[in-house]
Amino acid sequence: MGLLHDIAHLGHVELFTPELEHSLWFFTEVLGLTENGHDGDTVYLRTWDDYEHHSLTLTGHHTSGLRRTYLRAASPESLDRRVKAIGAAGRGIGWIDGEPGIGPTYLCTDPDGHEYGLYWETEWYEPPENLRPSLKNQAQAYPARGVCVRRLDHVNFLAAETAPNGEFVSDLLGGRVTEQIQLDSGRISAQWLHFAQKSYDLVYTNDWTGSTGRLHHIAFATDTREDILRAADICLDRGVHIETGPHKHAIQQTFFLYVYEPGGNRIELCNPVARLVFAPDWKIITWTEAERAKGQAWGLKTIETFHTHGTPPVPNNSG
Amino acid sequence: MGLLHDIAHLGHVELFTPELEHSLWFFTEVLGLTENGHDGDTVYLRTWDDYEHHSLTLTGHHTSGLRRTYLRAASPESLDRRVKAIGAAGRGIGWIDGEPGIGPTYLCTDPDGHEYGLYWETEWYEPPENLRPSLKNQAQAYPARGVCVRRLDHVNFLAAETAPNGEFVSDLLGGRVTEQIQLDSGRISAQWLHFAQKSYDLVYTNDWTGSTGRLHHIAFATDTREDILRAADICLDRGVHIETGPHKHAIQQTFFLYVYEPGGNRIELCNPVARLVFAPDWKIITWTEAERAKGQAWGLKTIETFHTHGTPPVPNNSG
Amino acid sequence: MGLLHDIAHLGHVELFTPELEHSLWFFTEVLGLTENGHDGDTVYLRTWDDYEHHSLTLTGHHTSGLRRTYLRAASPESLDRRVKAIGAAGRGIGWIDGEPGIGPTYLCTDPDGHEYGLYWETEWYEPPENLRPSLKNQAQAYPARGVCVRRLDHVNFLAAETAPNGEFVSDLLGGRVTEQIQLDSGRISAQWLHFAQKSYDLVYTNDWTGSTGRLHHIAFATDTREDILRAADICLDRGVHIETGPHKHAIQQTFFLYVYEPGGNRIELCNPVARLVFAPDWKIITWTEAERAKGQAWGLKTIETFHTHGTPPVPNNSG
């Protein structure tokens, strides 16, 4: 019935890495995140503009991949409404205590098996003295170290089949598709969904291996395109594998750079260049195979590994 | 109850100018807007990223100032709900036929007398051949002329008293205050309000003359801060009066440039640098007199004319 | 003996085009050059930061390619010295009257047959009223139309053999090699030469067809990398063929975009990002085949057409 946003925004994700120490170096020294506590093999990391406790949970594991995606509800009532709807649809798992700074969390899965955690209660971040910003409308002082990403921007899931997962987000979480790719066969091969004015928060892409529950990438937003260009220099000098970019996506027009963090997960650094989607009746943009064959916005061919590397790796998958 | 956004976004504004021809030159040649029809002394102008018919209505008049601010509802039901609430509060005027491309419009006023027009129906823009963009998710080809502003970003009203107008937007339009200034006396002297993730869409500032219904400025957003810096060069070479900037506001952290269009209205060119407000329970940032005395973010003193120039001019007002 | 710069800088080039009208549209509307006179099938065009009469001579012709490259001497004595040295080396052609705004010009050829014109006298540009800049240290008002390139930056010649031409520039024009590519066979396949602090002004690259006198590209510099990114958007919307980029060259670290103007000549838009070469005893950077195989700075593979497209086209050459 319109714009009832029960999900306010993407909260954070928990990422698995088989190389905890190196991954931690990447997120703190290369991307410029700040550690905000740890617990055994789990480290909590935050971007400087996040008002919550952390933006990324990094956990040492025998493999790479995405453990869980957290979404913050818009109100207690919104959370309650989503929990009931998800439960009714048979996708609920149940409640757990939240991570540090996060209140009670309701777990559920999308049809492809990716785990989501929904919560309302959250502890607003209070920076220690040395990280206090000068401007009171900012969560934390600008780190001035590495790329200095501003926020976790979106998650791009791999799924055996995109459409049912897009419906899950639309029907049970209140998201809306803004753009998608439709193959000549009629099959939807990717969908971009958003909750409010950001043009996308969650993306589903068909997994070429037919596997379920995997990750294509998570993305962090920078303030400017110059930050992305500089990030490429930093990754080059630090020996971080650059997969493709910087360039501009035709879809969503995002300026991007893709790299692999040392644990093998693909990380996008992205800048939206002020683009927002305001129309409450936005007409879904559908890209055809022929249009996709043109490559990215300015003509860069989509790199082959974009269709072969996902995490965790699976047999017969180069990733 | 959370985030029920009945107002989707700022639609456009109608601006009065006593120098129609010169103002038209400013908006098309300096800012890079595109004309999309005219009717007598009224010209319809659009920014390149606007999905609607126009972003600015420019009307020749004996004076400067803001005639009306248009807001698009999130759905027919949303519009109906707002109309009922506004009518019940005694702030309604009634329905009129919309401007070109805009459906039936419900007029009302805020307590200070600024006129709003609310509507749901809108005609999606179809560019003519020579303005067709290459990417199908873009409304119009990039004009590559002048500053090339992306969108109308916000309206900053002057009001005899800020607080009642902020309440009007909060209570009757569903906006939320994100930041405000509170004088030592306790009086609120300015409020920034938003509808969704953009950190502000409407601003009220106390009018030093005690007049009602006046305008401080309207603002257009650019894609980058570089665009703002370049805009300053363009304005300099074109003889457009630069009032202050480029610099960064402490409040909202917007990167800004203020100029006067030839009709006398103050125009802000702004860039949000990727900042969005996501928290559904955002805690209002309140700035004190002492904090305001520090000037803008990097120390620039707030220019005197910021407190003396408004439109239309009034007696004993230098503006 | 050090830094006796008899050649002050690259003046301008004369380019041939079989599509004069379309090429003129490209240089004025897409790149933002300003016409400064014409004569039959020849049009004189200038970038906004050029102190001379023009930066590019565009001449309708039955084919594409470079007709001549102009270099300004550092003084009358410098010109005299160069003319004597060139004449003694048997590379001189003789004197001609200069183009509009340019004094007597001495013609000569490099070993590959590219024609150079050397001159000292030049008429300082006086802008008409409507192009007068606000700042007196600037040649012309910023055009605010299209890409708005600042200056002609360099010329990249194709040559049957690079080395003799590099020696010509070094020995007879006083240039110095800053970087080069050396194949495993020991053959030099490309050299970048400069006259002063700009890191290169002239480039020679081996012509894969063995032809002589051809052009790889001419390059215009923009003020910022953002201008290059925006140029890609503009070219996309205007239907200008983007060959490759934006990306960063490993060699010279130039940020680049390559497009074809409608006449078929390759045009580079480049930004040096503040890089200058100061060392009077700069040690030539030599890149090996293995290093070149890595592609551009951030990993972009060098596009195939970079080795097949030159102007004018020759038989068995896709260009």
Place this chain on the structure above:
Amino acid sequence: MGLLHDIAHLGHVELFTPELEHSLWFFTEVLGLTENGHDGDTVYLRTWDDYEHHSLTLTGHHTSGLRRTYLRAASPESLDRRVKAIGAAGRGIGWIDGEPGIGPTYLCTDPDGHEYGLYWETEWYEPPENLRPSLKNQAQAYPARGVCVRRLDHVNFLAAETAPNGEFVSDLLGGRVTEQIQLDSGRISAQWLHFAQKSYDLVYTNDWTGSTGRLHHIAFATDTREDILRAADICLDRGVHIETGPHKHAIQQTFFLYVYEPGGNRIELCNPVARLVFAPDWKIITWTEAERAKGQAWGLKTIETFHTHGTPPVPNNSG
């Protein structure tokens, strides 16, 4: 006789600070310089694009100010020629052993008493493993810490009288005035001089106190204007005093930010935005008092402390 550049470029400067530890923090953590050795109360610091051993010598002292400015000659013959000329003019002091990495250095003074050191021999920087860049045409890996200035750009001296010092640089060092300020009285109050294509390397400004040998500021160049904007954020969060900017100078059109390092010396962060001066017969741009009264390029008034703060401080001088 034209462009015989006996001085190739500004080498580095030695700066005094009464707060060595805090100044060191500023240059390394805020500006992003790298320490390259120390000796007692002297620390050698380098910007990442410097091919020499260091770009700044920082020495603890009882006061602030500039100890010495180093210039690299273009060749041994150039150095010899300059030494002879300076000696003949009675401005020579004599030879000393050079600083680490720097060969025999000839000391002399300008008429105002600022000390210069001229040298030819220099040790090319070899980065340790952890600072090795990926691209072989770069001196050192990009530090990705703080502002990351690229190079020492220029020195702005205070002098009791500008003109004799400008003549010293022109006549004895081979510099050329590119721009200057001339008061209504005819007195020259400031001159900008360069050695080659950079539009200025040394600046003299009249000292309002009539003192001699003092410093107005030293300047470091960044790659982009975005770096300058970011630098302002970093200085704000780190508690570094921002004096004025970011803004654009009318003179030389440099984009600037002025801050005070903890020892009290004024530091400019500047970006030339691709501007170079190529004309061998550049006509000096002379700014009048009336033109100067307009303030900086986009209208910012020149800050009062620009005419009261110099180092070291002197009696009756607020600096």
